[in-house]
Amino acid sequence: MTTTGLVVVGLGYVGLPLARQACRAGVPTTGLDIDEPLVSSLNAGRSPVHGVTGDDLAHMLATGFRATSDDAVLATAETVVICVPTGLTPQGKPDLRAVRSAARAVAGRLRPGTLVVLESTSFPGTTEEVVRPILESGSGLVAGEDFHLVYSPERIDPGNARYGIANTPKVIGGLTPLCAKHGVAFYGGLVDTVVVARGTREAEMSKLLENTYRFVNIALVNEMAVFCDRMNIDVWDVLDCAATKPFGFAPFRPGPGIGGHCIPVDPLYLTSKAQREGFSFSLVSAARQVNDGMPEYVARRADAILADGLNGAEVLLLGVTYKPDVPDVRESPAIAVAEAFAERGARLRYHDPYIDRFEVDSVALDRVEDLPAALAAADLTVLLQDHECYESALLAREARCLLDTRGRVAGHHVRLL
Ligand SMILES: NC(=O)c1ccc[n+]([C@@H]2O[C@H](COP(=O)([O-])OP(=O)(O)OC[C@H]3O[C@@H](n4cnc5c(N)ncnc54)[C@H](O)[C@@H]3O)[C@@H](O)[C@H]2O)c1
Incomplete structure (x- = not known):
């Protein structure tokens, strides 16, 4: 073989x-995915993933890379890395269905000596208590003896031009020291720096700590922004001043809410595991309450800015993705903001060079192409996302009234979050 x-x-x-x-x-x-249209698209040289270009894919295909939906390919692997989604159930609990199903597929084809790595973000214990039993029972092999099992959290930051896989240190937690050694040998060939965790649970928890740290600190500056507005203090100036401290302070920026498939989701993996252990992460719950309240706060601010309120007002939303210059609206706070505006009777349009279709309550919003004309026409423009194309001077000049949730634009008709 x-x-x-x-x-x-x-x-x-x-x-x-x-x-x-x-x-x-x-x-x-080789890449294995259950999404057949995606597999065909990749094999035809088309990448739907932002940051992986057609040229990248052409190079990959030239080196022999192929995508497939046939899990028979697993039987030929020396190393298998599982990167499937770990979202939430409708009840807001960890949804490990994809991890379990991927582990079952691997188990059915597992050969002695294979290195199996889980990269999907999950709570501590997932590798040992969820993946390991599936691999062992499906293969008849023993982890740490017949095959190697590792958890290595993914730290990818879509759109980050400075840090990619190669120059971001990779944390590796093995089921046994020998497993970790095999993990280090594999990732050492791909990245500049590997960091060996004490075990899989430490590696899993380190990922949740990183993202919960962001979640909590974003909540802190969001709440600071709400309070500063009440005190008539410019929170953006406060942040700029504080950020000059060369030690002991890491700057975070407020905004209309948090988005993406990691920062809003991962802390719930932590709290859900904690709950099962009879532990309550009170700080995470408080942070969630603050972050979840931001879209509604933006709507209240907008309502107060317009003399006649939002009811019947023409509102233009700028940037509906969850991150600047990344074509992804998953969990974007723009969705909740738009819903809160619509509930107050605002007539909404949006501008976003990355998103062709943006729906609120299953209704597609009108997308505007001519930005200066749309700015001049709207009663209120709300800058939601910091896309590079939104030049501050243009927004300050053309918008009749602007609510800037990113702290970028100065001007007579501009209100900052
Ligand atoms: N995207 C990020 O910025 C990021 C960063 C760090 C960590 N993570 C974590 O990495 C994991 C993957 O996230 P993603 O953003 O790449 O998800 P994604 O939705 O972009 O891609 C997951 C892919 O897995 C495929 N898939 C689902 N079930 C499968 C199965 N049983 N077998 C084979 N393929 C299957 C899907 O079809 C999809 O193409 C998640 O746990 C996420 O939390 C994501």
């Missing part, structure tokens, strides 16, 4: 950049 160095399971925002890095490092790589 011919061997494939690496099989990446799940070819999304995390898996595809990993596969690209492996191809660059000369590792024979």
Whole structure:
């Protein structure tokens, strides 16, 4: 049987950049995904993942990379890395269905000596208590003896031009020291720095700490912004001043809410696990309350800015993605902001160069193309996302009234969050 160095399971925002890095490092790589249209698109050289270009994919295909939905390929792997989604159930609980299903597929094809890595974000214990039993019972092999099991959290930051996979240190937690050693040997060929955690649970928890740290600190500056407005203090100036401290302070920026599939989701993995252990993470719950309240706060501010309130007002939303210059609206706070505006009777349009269709309550909003004309026409413009195309001078000049939730624009008709 011919061997494939690496099989990446799940070819999304995390898996595809990993596969690209492996191809660059000369590792024979195959991608496995259950999404057949995605598989066809990748094999045709089209990448739906922002940051992985058509040229990248052409290079990958030239090195022998192929995507497939046939899990038989797992039988040829020396290393399998699982990068499937870990979202939430409708009840807001961890949804590990994709992880379980990927682990079952791997188990059915597992051979002695294979390194199996979980990269999907999850609560501590997932690798040992969820993935390990599935792999062992499905294969008849023993983790740490017959095959190697590792957890290595993904730290990808879509749109980050400075830090990518290669120059972001990679944390590796092995089930045993030997497992960790195999993990280090694999990732050492792909990234500049590997960091060995004490075990899988420490590696899992480190990822939740990183994202919960962001979640809590964003809540702190959001609440600071709300309070500063009440005190007539310019929170953006406060932040700029505080950020000059060269030690002991890490700057975070307020905004209309948090978005994406990590920062709003990962703290719930932590609190859900804590709950099961009879522990209450009171700080996380408080932070969630603040962050979840921001879209409604933006709507209240907007309502107060307009002499006749939002009812019947023409409102233009600028930037509906969850991150600047990234074409992704998953969990974007713009959705909740738009809902809160619509509830108050505002007539909404949006501008976003990255998003063709943006729905609120299943109704698509009108998308504007001519930004200066739309700014001049709207009773109120709300800058929600910091896309590069939003030049401060243009917004200050053309908008009749602007609510800037990103603290960028100065001017007579501008109100800051
Ligand atoms: N996107 C990020 O910025 C980011 C950063 C750090 C960590 N993470 C974590 O990485 C994991 C993956 O996230 P993502 O953003 O790449 O998700 P994604 O939705 O972009 O991609 C996941 C892919 O997995 C595929 N998939 C689902 N179930 C599968 C299965 N059983 N077998 C094979 N393929 C399957 C899907 O079809 C999809 O293509 C999540 O746990 C996420 O929390 C994401």
